[in-house]
Amino acid sequence: MVADIHLGNVSKTFPAKAGKVEALGGIELDVARHEFVSVLGPSGCGKSTLLRIVAGLIPPSGGEVLVHGQPVDGPSSKVGIVFQSPVLLPWRTVLQNIELQVEVRKLDRAAFRDKAHKLISLVGLEGFADSYPYQLSGGMQQRVSLCRALIHDPSLLLMDEPFGALDALTREQMGLELQRVWLETKKTVLFITHSIAEAVFLSDRIVVMSARPGRIQEIVTVDIPRPRTLDAMKDPRFHQAVDRARKLMNAAGLPE
């Protein structure tokens, strides 16, 4: 089977004052269908850059980027993105924010209305469809942003530290919900984070990166059955994976 995401020797250099800065180098990664893969690394390791390359928002400097076997040459309809901040438009209601994806892609709004409401209940926001973003908490806003990323039924869900701005408790809760949504919708997920526990809890595999230039150090497999509850954090396999990831992060010289 063709991998949903294929990265072959991908590199990215940015122009800087003194020559160039190598943000990413020699990235080799295949993400299978329905797989949940996290990219874990210290800040500045190029993990967000990696996500933007897969999303087609920025081109790689070298290497091959394929989504469903097709070379990526710009944003595509197969991708939904959740950013670190919810990026909701303050003048639109929850429903209208979700429907932005439908409008801009010129899809049939009426046909997607039902789906929008289903997604809203899926993330537990019933009754908030007509609320404005300022009336919602940070966690609720991020759920809306998740709905918006899923409304056009992409096969790939790209998440760039989506829970990074939330408090620890909300963050755990959102992790549980994301797992539930993922199990229900069966997307292929590329999840960027700098939290080891979050990566281990959510992922099938964790790509641990080193910084400057961003390279893959090792890929850690997490073999805990789904659905995982918060009790999974007591599982010895959970600790093994966390230890391994932490060791790799520390070896990179930049602790979490």
Place this chain on the structure above:
Amino acid sequence: MRSWIYPVGTVVILVVLWDVLVNAFSIPQYLIPAPETVVRHLIANWKFLLGHTWVTTYETAGGFLLSIVGGVLLAMAIVSSRAVDQAIMPLLILSQTFPKVAVAPLLIIWFGMGVQTKIFVAFLIAFFPVVIATVAGMRAVETETMELIRSMRATRMQIFWKIRLPAALPHFFSGLKVAVAFAVVGAVVGEWVGSEKGLGYLLLWANANLDTPMMFSVLVLLMVIGMILYYAVVWLERIAIPWHISVRGEGPQATI
């Protein structure tokens, strides 16, 4: 309406203070007339004053509306292209460095003594804040918002209508509030340079005749025009951007 108490209170206190000072120091009428004298003068000459007030009002409103149209079009041009930005911006700033009063006589020579010249002077003074505010607003779109809309494969037109324009509205309205006050000044300046009607003309006439109650009456009417137009903008703002923090105040926030 509690919100009326403070502004009305301030005005009442100032008028009382004015009255007390004029009486306490027996200030002659040709220097500062008592508030009562001004009110009497306003009432006695209301028909005459209303005619001139009307002239100045439509000159102001005309110049203001023109400054909105011209200002927004210019702002769109500046935002749409870096070349246009660099070509126009220095000229715009240059145009603000010389006093409009200085060119007003020239405009009278070019366009005549009619209403159109006053409208044009009002426009010249009022459009600058509109341009600056609208440009700032259209550029106040965050990187992630742009990435989001690009990930949806939005066209330039979609980005403009769905993101830049609504995002610019709060800044735009701030610009309008400055512009509306400037427009009154512009109309009066236009009338000073050459006219036979309008409040600016009355002001000059009253000055030449040392008719201080008339001058005060005109000043009061100018303030009334400015206030009415200003609050018309505020009213429009409330309708246009109910979601913005400057309008909604601090609403309740739900949490899950």
